[in-house]
Amino acid sequence: MKQWGATAFLVLLFAFVIISALNENDEKEADSGLQEYSDRDQEGAGMTAPNAPDGLEEGEQAPDFTLQTLEGETVKLSDFKGKKVFLNYWATWCPPCREEMPEMQRFHEEFGDEVVILAVNGTGSEKSVKQVKEYVQEGEYTFPILLDKDLAINQTYEIISIPTTYFIGTDGVIQQPRIVGPMTYEYMKEMKNALN
Template sequence: MRTALAVLLALGLSSAAAQPQTMTPVPGRPNAPDFTLPDIDGKTRRLSSNRGKVVLVNFWATWCPPCRREMPSMQRAWDQLKNENFVIYAVDVGEDEETIFGFTFSTGVEITFPILLDKEGKVVKQWPVRGLPTTFLIDAEGRIAYSAVGGREWDDPALIAQIRRLMRHAPAAERVSSSPPPP
C-alpha cells in the first residue's frame, strides 16, 4: 500500500508544477463511484446522499506536499461556497485520525469541511486517481464533471467560477437549499 501511495505522490508532484487554476472536463460524465466513509469526527458520510448538490471530492494525504499546500485554499473556497448547493469531501488515503488532527492543527487554519478516512485505500482504488492530490467535481446528478491532478488554489476566481457554473446547471428539480428551512 505504501509503495502504491509513493507512486501516486510522485505522479502528483510531477504534474503539480505550473498548474492551471481550472479543472479538466471529464468526457461522457461517468457516474461517480458511490462510497460511505467515516469522517474524522466519527460521522458516516455517503457521497450519493448529496444528489442535487455539486460535490468536490479531493483525494489527499498529509505526507503529500501539494496536498498540504492546497488545504488552506480549499478551506477559503469552502468559506465562500458553503451556503450554496456545494459540499467538499477531502478523502484522506491511508492515514488515521491522529495523523490528520496533527496536520490540521499545524496549518493554523481551522478546517471545517468534512475530512473522510479511507484508511485501507479501498475507495481510492474505485476512482480514476492518477496521483495525490486528485480532485473530482461531481455534478448534481452524481456524475464526474471535472477532474484535476495536482494541487490547486481552490479559492482562485477561475475555480470558484467553474464550480458556480456547474451549480447553475443543476436541474431545477434537484437543487437543494443549503439554508435551514424558515421557522
C-alpha cells in the same frame, strides 16, 4: 594517511545512510500506490506511471461510497445528491496537498452553502489517524474530512497522483475533467460555476 582514510569512510557511511533513507521513503510511497503531484509535470497532468489508468471520465456517474469522518460519523457520497461536490483526494505527507488545503478552506468559508468539499484522506498511506486529526486541527479546516483507511476510494476513482479532485454535479455525474495537482481558490470558483 590514516586520517584521510577515516574521513573517506565517514563520508561513504554518511552517503549510504542518506541513500537508504531516501529509498525507504520512496518504497513507502510506492507501497501506498500514491504519488504526490509534481509541478515539474504538465499543469493538471500530474505524475502518472506508463500504463496508469486515466481515471473516471466526465459524463460518468460518480461511484457511491461510504466512509467515516474524523469525528466518526458515517457519510455516503449519495447523501449529497442535489448538491455540487468537489471530491478531493489528499494526504498529510503530500506537499502540494498541504499547499491546496488553505485555498479549499477559504473557498469553503465563502461558498460552502453552494458546493460541498469532501476531502478524502488516503488514510491507508498515513502513519496514523491521529496524525491526520492533528494536521486538520492545526490548519483549522472545517470542511468534511473522510478517511479512506483501506484505500478503496483510491482504487475506485483510479487515483495515482495526489491531490486529485473530481467535480460532481447535482445529478451525481462527474461534469468536468478531474484535476491532478493543487487547486487555487480562483480555479475552484471557476469549477463551481461550471457545475450544475
